[in-house]
Amino acid sequence: xxxxxxxxxxxxxxxxxxxxxxxxxxxxxxxxxxxxxxxxxxxxxxxxxxxxxxxxxxxxxxxxxxxxxxxxxxxxxxxxxxxxxxxxxxxxxxxxxxxxxxxxxxxxxxxxxxxxxxxxxxxxxxxxxxxxxxxxxxxxxxxxxxxxxxxxxxxxxxxxxxxxxxxxxxxxxxxxxxxxxxxxxxxxxxxxxxxxxxxxxxxxxxxxxxxxxxxxxxxxxxxxxxxxxxxxxxxxxxxxxxxxxxxxxxxxxxxxxxxxxxxxxxxxxxxxxxxxxxxxxxxxxxxxxxxxxxxxxxxxxxxxxxxxxxxxxxxxxxxxxxxxxxxxxxxxxxxxxxxxxxxxxxxxxxxxxxxxxxxxxxxxxxxxxxxxxxxxxxxxxxxxxxxxxxxxxxxxxxxxxxxxxxxxxxxxxxxxxxxxxxxxxxxxxxxxxxxxxxxxxxxxxxxxxxxxxxxxxxxxxxxxxxxxxxxxxxxxxxxxxxxxxxxxxxxxxxxxxxxxxxxxxxxxxxxxxxxxxxxxxxxxxxxxxxxxxxxxxxxxxxxxxxxxxxxxxxxxxxxxxxxxxxxxxxxxxxxxxxxxxxxxxxxxxxxxxxxxxxxxxxxxxxxxxxxxxxxxxxxxxxxxxxxxxxxxxxxx
DNA sequence: TCAATCCGTATC
DNA sequence: ATACGGATTGAC
Numbered sequence: 001x002x003x004x005x006x007x008x009x010x011x012x013x014x015x016x017x018x019x020x021x022x023x024x025x026x027x028x029x030x031x032x033x034x035x036x037x038x039x040x041x042x043x044x045x046x047x048x049x050x051x052x053x054x055x056x057x058x059x060x061x062x063x064x065x066x067x068x069x070x071x072x073x074x075x076x077x078x079x080x081x082x083x084x085x086x087x088x089x090x091x092x093x094x095x096x097x098x099x100x101x102x103x104x105x106x107x108x109x110x111x112x113x114x115x116x117x118x119x120x121x122x123x124x125x126x127x128x129x130x131x132x133x134x135x136x137x138x139x140x141x142x143x144x145x146x147x148x149x150x151x152x153x154x155x156x157x158x159x160x161x162x163x164x165x166x167x168x169x170x171x172x173x174x175x176x177x178x179x180x181x182x183x184x185x186x187x188x189x190x191x192x193x194x195x196x197x198x199x200x201x202x203x204x205x206x207x208x209x210x211x212x213x214x215x216x217x218x219x220x221x222x223x224x225x226x227x228x229x230x231x232x233x234x235x236x237x238x239x240x241x242x243x244x245x246x247x248x249x250x251x252x253x254x255x256x257x258x259x260x261x262x263x264x265x266x267x268x269x270x271x272x273x274x275x276x277x278x279x280x281x282x283x284x285x286x287x288x289x290x291x292x293x294x295x296x297x298x299x300x301x302x303x304x305x306x307x308x309x310x311x312x313x314x315x316x317x318x319x320x321x322x323x324x325x326x327x328x329x330x331x332x333x334x335x336x337x338x339x340x341x342x343x344x345x346x347x348x349x350x351x352x353x354x355x356x357x358x359x360x361x362x363x364x365x366x367x368x369x370x371x372x373x374x375x376x377x378x379x380x381x382x383x384x385x386x387x388x389x390x391x392x393x394x395x396x397x398x399x400x401x402x403x404x405x406x407x408x409x410x411x412x413x414x415x416x417x418x419x420x421x422x423x424x425x426x427x428x429x430x431x432x433x434x435x436x437x438x439x440x441x442x443x444x445x446x447x448x449x450x451x452x453x454x455x456x457x458x459x460x461x462x463x464x465x466x467x468x469x470x471x472x473x474x475x476x477x478x479x480x481x482x483x484x485x486x487x488x489x490x491x492x493x494x495x496x497x498x499x500x501x502x503x504x505x506x507x508x509x510x511x512x513x514x515x516x517x518x519x520x521x522x523x524x525x526x527x528x529x530x531x532x533x534x535x536x537x538x539x540x541x542x543x544x545x546x547x548x549x550x551x552x553x554x555x556x557x558x559x560x561x562x563x564x565x566x567x568x569x570x571x572x573x574x575x576x577x578x579x580x581x582x583x584x585x586x587x588x589x590x591x592x593x594x595x596x597x598x599x600x601x602x603x604x605x606x607x608x609x610x611x612x613x614x615x616x617x618x619x620x621x622x623x624x625x626x627x628x629x630x631x632x633x634x635x636x
Numbered sequence: 637t638c639a640a641t642c643c644g645t646a647t648c
Numbered sequence: 649a650t651a652c653g654g655a656t657t658g659a660c
Contacts, residue, residue: 001648003647003648005647005649007647007649009646009647010646010647013648014647014648015648016648017648034648035648036647036648037646037647037649037650037651038647038649038650038651039649039650052648054648055648056648057648058648059648619644619645619646620644620645637659637660638658638659638660639657639658639659639660640656640657640658640659641655641656641657641658642654642655642656642657643653643654643655643656644652644653644654644655645651645652645653645654646650646651646652646653647649647650647651647652
């Protein structure tokens with residue numbers, strides 16, 4: 001039995017006797033109620049056994065809530081592994097992995113299983129990639145290839161992933177594909193409907209579907225009638241029977257990281273799953289994360305990328321224009337803070353009756369402190385953490401270890417000036433409207449996302465991730481305030497910038513101009529010019545190794561009231577070589593954050609030590625809990 | 637010497 | 649959380 005308690009010291013199996021009348025129903029994986037320290041609580045049956053090692057008396061389980069085995073042994077094993085990696089508890093992970101029960105959905109007659117899938121799968125488009133054909137062949141043969149797939153610009157990625165999943169299905173095995181948000185999920189769903197020739201073989205799991213529908217679809221998977229699962233991050237735990245392939249699209253998207261303890265990342269869940277279930281894995285995107293690069297460099301996965309020739313054929317025309325090269329002779333362009341080249345590209349596309357995409361930073365976007373001259377992020381000389389400016393004119397200090405950095409000089413150019421402000425996104429849009437008075441301006445962002453726009457002369461101002469598809473593609477794409485992305489406060493700035501640019505550039509018509517307003521000498525801009533995310537990812541990973549950032553090392557962030565964090569650290573028997581950084585003030589009032597850094601190989605021991613210490617605190621009812629995050633995305 | 641109470645600990 | 653056991657304290 002796994003009892004549903006958030007207390008870390010209770011994260012172990014407990015044995016119960018099964019009363020005779022429950023003997024048939026209480027199968028492994030079912031939900032039960034048990035009396036635990038006086039109260040009735042929920043739990044899952046992990047396994048049935050003839051005896052117990054427990055010295056004391058065993059209680060009887062109270063009742064079987066439902067005979068539906070929702071927790072398969074494989075998912076239980078996976079959840080245990082994920083809990084251990086992230087210093088969390090099994091029951092916390094199971095809360096993410098298994099949707100709440102909905103009795104009515106359970107009672108509904110099970111869906112008719114679809115006829116066996118036999119249609120031929122068109123995998124030809126995978127031939128545009130080096131090792132792409134081999135990847136599909138291995139899937140068709142039921143082998144377990146692992147690939148980092150860097151998609152060509154403009155690639156119909158849902159169709160490619162659908163073909164891969166269908167290939168796995170045709171080989172008699174299931175598939176699981178995780179995407180970042182509902183929009184990507186809809187596109188993938190449509191692609192699967194086309195490839196599979198109809199519904200029934202696959203389901204889409206996401207919280208957006210609502211509790212009843214969500215549980216109904218989950219049951220279709222658990223009962224084995226749907227063999228292909230697509231979904232958002234929690235779907236990574238879906239109980240797909242005989243799993244042949246796991247895939248994640250756009251693994252650099254923040255949304256893949258769960259917001260509930262223990263904050264697992266869908267990529268890591270799927271990779272663990274690929275190992276446990278000996279199945280194929282695809283990590284795909286237009287960009288490439290340092291984590292994906294590491295999979296290639298360690299030999300865990302092979303690289304599936306386009307040939308140079310294929311790339312040349314599908315690349316948009318990327319041009320850069322420096323911020324300083326603003327039009328001084330063109331009043332309209334100057335008003336919009338658009339360099340002449342960008343303004344002309346937009347005007348030409350609009351004149352040709354095509355929509356223009358303008359990507360701007362999110363409102364309220366807070367970039368990190370960077371060199372005012374070359375935009376290199378300013379880092380602490382001691383621990384490599386990002387610097388912060390306390391007030392308009394103050395001494396910058398490290399956000400990780402708190403040390404002041406009065407004598408900071410840019411390691412790239414040696415200059416000392418710093419900058420930390422971003423141009424407002426909304427204002428940019430307003431000014432664009434003034435610069436093109438006869439053209440409708442539409443916006444897409446957090447407050448209202450456009451899915452698609454018609455192929456007409458329209459300016460579309462969008463924040464990253466909210467870009468609509470344009471009918472026929474955009475006639476021009478402008479990437480404004482690029483420097484702000486590059487100085488993002490956390491350590492994924494460059495990678496993130498390129499991810500967003502690639503995503504936007506992929507929406508341009510073939511041959512249409514993509515204008516990035518940034519210095520052409522910047523590493524990320526060079527990667528965009530060459531359309532070479534692999535090159536950037538390799539550099540990025542090398543840099544992380546040098547600076548001691550994940551994924552080259554493992555870092556745990558401990559956040560809470562200072563006394564609680566200190567107590568946790570004093571109780572933890574950290575693995576040898578662990579480095580403790582901080583404290584620095586945390587976002588919440590009165591809280592602070594400490595970081596513990598170890599090698600990757602000591603990561604398991606680090607997580608175990610922290611969880612044991614948290615258990616020791618919780619057993620003695622320590623008041624303030626400490627938030628433990630392993631390899632958090634926001635390493636501020 | 638006994639019972640009421642407090643504290644720490646385990647929770648099958 | 650809550651229930652239990654052992655230690656502690658206070659009144660007879």
